[in-house]
Amino acid sequence: MTTDAAGIEAVFRAEYGRAVSVLIRLLGDIDLAEEAVQDAFTTAVAKWPETGTPPSPAGWIITTARNRAVDRLRRESSREARHAEAVRLHAPDETAEEGPVRDDRLRLIFTCCHPALAPQAQVALTLRLLGGLTTPQIARAFLVPEATMAQRIVRAKAKIRDAGIPYRIPRDADLPDRVDGVLAVVYLVFNEGYGGRADLCTEAVRLGRLLVELMPDEPEALGLLALMLLIEARRPARTSGDGDLVLLADQDRSRWDRGLIAEGQDLVRRCLRRNRPGPYQIQAAVNAVHSDAPTADATDWDQIRRLYDQLMALAPSSVVALNRAVAVAETEGPGTALALVEDLDLAGYPAFHAVRADLLRRLGRTGEAVEAYDAAVALTESAPERAHLERVRAALAKS
Template identity: 85%
Template structure:
C-alpha cells in the first residue's frame, strides 16, 4: 500500500473517531474538526517520506490535539487562552460518566440536540462522524449542494450561539434525541452500502450500542434488525468482478446465515411488542425477503401490506417508489408505472431506474432507454452505473 493510499484508508476508518475524541477533549466542534483536518494534511506531507506510523489513529489524534493547542495560543495573547492551552496540555483523558460510553455515539447524541431541526442534526453528524463531504450529504437528502452547505453552517452556528454544551446525555435526554440518532446511523449505513464497507461496520457497531443502551426502544432494535438483514446480503450483491447483482438474481446460499438469523430474531421480538415504527416495518420487509428460499417464492403480497403500513406511518415519495415495486410484483407493471409517474423524484436515480424497468416490462423500449439514460446520468456509484449501462445496452440490442 502506498503512503497516500494508507492515509486515505486511515481517513476513511478513523476520521469520525478522531473528531469525536477531539470534541470531547476541546469542547469545540469547529476547532476539533479543523484540528483533525490539519492533522491529516500534515500526514499527507510527512508520511510519504517517514511511512505510515505503527498507530496511525493515535498519531492523528495526538497531532490534532497539539495543533489545536498551538492554535489557541496563537490566536490570542490573553492570559485566559494561555491558561486554557496549558490546562489542555496537562489534561488526561476525561473520566467517563453517564449512560453513553462511546465517543462516537456521544457525538451523535450531542449533535442530535432538540434545539436543532432533525435534518440539521443528521447532516451535521454525517459530516463530523462519517467524514462525508457536503455533496455526499446533499445526495443523501436529495437537496442541492448549496442548500446542504447552508444547513451545516447554520447548525454549527446554532450550537455555538446557543452555547449547546458537548456533554454526555443523561437518561432523561435520550428519548428526545433518539429519532435523529437513528436517522444518522441508518444514513451512515446506507452510505457505506454504496461502497464504503467500513461505514457499514461502524453503523452496525453503533446500532448494537443503541439497542443495548435503549432496550425498551423498539425502533432502535428495529434499525439494528434492518441493517443486519441488509448486510447479510453483501456477499451476494456483487460478482467476483464487482458487477452488481440485483436481489432477485442473488445466490441466496451466499447470504450470511448468522446475520439473517439474528436479524429475524430481532424482528420477531419487535412484532411481539406490537409497537410498530418505520424501522421495524422496513426490517420486517427485509425479513420476508430473507424467509424465501428463492426469489420466485417471495411473498410479495405480504411485502405490499407492509409497505402500506409504512406509507401510512411515514408517507414520502421514496416510500411510494419502493411500494410501487411491490405493486408491480402483485398487480403488474402497468398500475405500478402509473404510481411511479405521479411521483416528484426527477433528481433521484432510483426513480428513473425503476421507471426504466417497468417500461421495459411493458415493451415500451424507446421510453425505457431514455429512462435508463436519466438514471445513468444521476448515478454516482460505479457498480450501479455499470449495471444500468448493461441493462440499457441489452435493451438496445433487442
C-alpha cells in the same frame, strides 16, 4: 514500510469520526476540532509515504491534531487564556464522564441531535462530523442542492456555538427527545456506506448495537439494528467476481451471511412481541421476508406489499411509495405499478428513474425505457450501480 495515498485514505475513512469526536470533547469547538484533524491528515499525507504508517494511526492523528490546536490557540489567544487552554489540552484525558453514553462517537451523535437544531440539520451535521462525508455526498443523501446543504451545516454549527449547546452526555430523561434524529443519522451513515464504503456500514452497525444496549426497551432501535444486519447479510452476493453489481433477484443466496440473517430475524421477532410498530421495524420485516425466501421466485411479495401499506400509513413518503410500487409490480403487474410511479415527484432520485425504466421495459415500451435508463445513469453516483444501468440500457437499445 511506506504508506501510499490509498492507505492514508483508508485510515481517514476508519478514524476521522473518532478523531473529530475526541477533539470536540477536548476543545469544545467544532470548527477548531475539524480543522485540527484535517491538518493532522494533511501532515500524514506529507510524512507517511516516507516514514510509513505509525503503529497506532488513530493515536498519531489525535495527538497531532491536539498539537495543531494548541499551536493555533497559542497564536490567537490572550496570554492568560493561552496558558490555561494549553495546560488543559496537554493534560491527560479526564476520567470518563458519568451517564448513559460513554462512546465518544455515539455521544457526538446525541450532541448533534439536540432538540434546538432542526431535524435535517442534526442529521447533516453528524454525517459531516462522524463520517467525514463531503457536502455534495450529504446533499445527495438528502436530495437537495449542494449550496442548500452547505448553508444548513454552517447554520447548525453556529446554532451550537451561539446557543452554548454543550458536548456532553445526555441524561436518561433527554434520550426520548433525541432518539428519532439519532436513528436517522445511523441509518443514513449505513446507507452511504452501502453505496461503496464498507467502513461506514461497519460503524453504523456498531453504533446500532450501542443504541440497543443504551435503550433496550426502544423497539425502533431494535428495528434499525435488525434492518442493517439483514441488508448487510447480502453484501457478499451484491457484486460478482468481476465487481459488477448483482441485483437482489439475481444474487446467489448461498453467499448470504446466515449468522447476520439469524440475528436480524431474531430482532424482528423481538419487535413483533412488543407490538409497537415503527418505520424501521417495518422495513426490517420487509427484509426478513426477503431473507426467508430460498429463491427470488419464492418471495412473498403480497406480504411485502402489505408491509409497505402499513409503512405508508405510519410514515408516508415518495420513496416509500416507490418501494411499494416495486411490490405492486410483482403482485398486480408492471402496468398498475407504473401508474403509481408516474405520480411521484422524485425527478432527482436515481432509483425513481431506474424503477420506472424497468417497468417500461417489462411493458415493451423500449424507447421510453432507454430514456429513463439515461436519466438514471446521469444521476447515479455509485460506479457499480451506474455501470449496471449502462449495461442494461445498452442491451435494451440493441433489442
